[in-house]
Amino acid sequence: MLTWEPKATCGAARRGVLKTDHGSVETPIFMPVGTCGSVKGLTAAQLHDTGSRMILANTYHMLLRPGPEIVRELGGLHSMMAWDGPILTDSGGYQVFSLAHMRKIAGDSVTFRSHIDGRRVELTPENVVDTQHQLGPDVMMQLDICAAADATREQFADAMETSVRWAIQSRDAWDQRGRKSVQGHSQALFAIQQGGIHQDLRRESAERLVELDLPGYAVGGLAIGEGHEVMCHVLDEVDELLPQxxxxxxxxxxxPRDILAAIARGIDMFDCVMPTRNARNTQAFTWNGRVKMKNAKHARAAEPIDPTCTCYACRNYSRGTIRHLFAANEMLAPTLMTIHNLHFFAEFLAAIRESISAGTYAEDSARWLAQMYPGV
Ligand SMILES: [Zn+2]
Incomplete structure (x- = not known):
């Protein structure tokens, strides 16, 4: 069974160890996203070499293609992704609301048309648990509703109410499957707090979900356009509301700025397509801010993306070479950039964990912010 044990705290920031059937990982942790069962452009060995230790795959994409039955026949996500560390899958709810067209919520189901072939697909709290039961991740997420950033209070309240009801239905479906994947590994179900930017709705959502005594809790429906300050305000109560x-x-x-602020407020886990997507768009993350490799000034640059970085790309390739590879449309360019960006995120989170243990998180955070966002 999945557990989390604290190792050190600094204010509300926490360092801990998350234990799963596929090994233990240290938190706070950043999970790279393998949308369609692959972190684009990287083998599992390259991914592991970046320092990444837990990854995410999207239920929505795997449900539409190749479908849970085929994933199951191929041995589950761990086997398909050649990844023996922990995997988390989302529920597909977010993609349905952001990608699918002609979606319709009726009672306890969402119906939509696949963006691939237009076929009609129905998601329910039960069938989403069943899909993840077949995919075989260590952590599965409940189906929830994420209202848009500009939704009315009533819409946020409705989305929260439905999400709480679906959490209960998800828990029952998870219990019925013995809290295990078809591959026989323990699976943890996480519930998702909703409520938008309204503190009272967030509080009610958390209180009702905590009563379900699930192995973990997520904060959903944030960083969707409400802005950094509002996000911080919503997260201010997380430490008090969610179990220690x-x-x-x-x-x-x-x-990175949102990650630092969220960890200061007691968050342990993150995922985002940003480091991998931006890598493919020629943008590198460094301790001194972002570098756009497409920029003409790098054409003759013999130095690596970041001279202080120890990743494979920085040990072996110059900025000039990477810029040329992008210009020539070589597959290696996004691969090298993805290696660098994921290595940066792994090192960033490792430095944060050390800082929490050292009891200097507030000072270190302020220094990193000034370095990464000069002039902000
Ligand atoms: Zn590097």
Whole structure:
């Protein structure tokens, strides 16, 4: 069974160890996203070499293609991704609301048309648990409703109410499957707090979900356009509302400034497509801010992306070479950039964990912010 044990705290920031059937990982942790069962452009060995230790795959994409039955026949996600560390899958709810067209919520189901072939697909709290039961991740997420950033209070209240009801139905479906995957490994179910930017709705959501005594809790529906200050305000109460001895996951957050602020407020887990997507768009993350490799000034640059970085790309390739590979449309360019960005995120989170243990998180955070966001 999944557990989380604290190792050190600094204010509300926590360092701990998350234990799963596929090994233990240290938190706070950043999970790279393998949307369709692959972290784009990287083998599992390259992914592991970046320092990444837990990854995410999207239920929505795996449900539509190749489908849970085929994933199951191929041995589950761990086997398909050649990854023996922990995997988390989301519920697909977020993609349905952001990608699918012609979606319709009726009672306890969401119906939509696949963006691939237009076929009609129905999601329910039960069938989403069943899909994840077949995919075989260590952590599965409940189906929830994420209202848009500009939703009315009433819409946020409705989304929260439905999400709480679906958490209960998800728990029952998870119990019925013995809290295990078809591959026979323990699976933890995380519930998702909703409520938008309204503190009273967030509080009610958390209180009702905590009563279900699930292995972990996520904060959903944040970083969708409400802005950094509002996000921080919503997270201010997380430490008080969610159990101290269970992992807390802020979904879809990857901006370094947001990660630092969320950890200061007691969050342990993150995921985002930002480091991998931006890598493919020629943007590198460094301790001194972002570097756009497409920039003409790098054409003759013999130095690596970041001279202080120890990743494979920085040990072996110059900025000039990477810029050329992008210009020539070589597959190696996004691969090298993805290696660098995921290595940066792994090192960033490792430095944060050390800082929490050292009891210097507030000072270190302020220094990193000044370095990464000069002039902000
Ligand atoms: Zn590097």
């Amino acid at each position: 001895h269970k992992p807390r996951y802020l979904m879809g957050v990857g901006e």
